[in-house]
Amino acid sequence: GSEIIKPQYHKIFPFGEYRKEWALVEKNGLLGFITSDGGEIVKPQYENINNGNVIEGTINGKKEEIKH
Numbered sequence: 001g002s003e004i005i006k007p008q009y010h011k012i013f014p015f016g017e018y019r020k021e022w023a024l025v026e027k028n029g030l031l032g033f034i035t036s037d038g039g040e041i042v043k044p045q046y047e048n049i050n051n052g053n054v055i056e057g058t059i060n061g062k063k064e065e066i067k068h
Helices: none
Strands: 022-027 030-035 040-046 048-051 055-059 062-065
Touching: 022 040, 040 055
Parallel strands: none
Antiparallel strands: 022 030, 030 040, 048 055, 055 062
């Protein structure tokens, strides 16, 4: 019954799909990650995020590796 994550995201995906302690979030059409305590580890800034051998995000058509 206690609030862990303030209602600010349009979607919060399940934890562990990308990294064990991370959940993918969507805010204003952009993607980022939060931790299980609600902290924003990667600000929602990516148009797309791929999960392969490395996690990659796309900003303005350019891919970059997401490290944290």
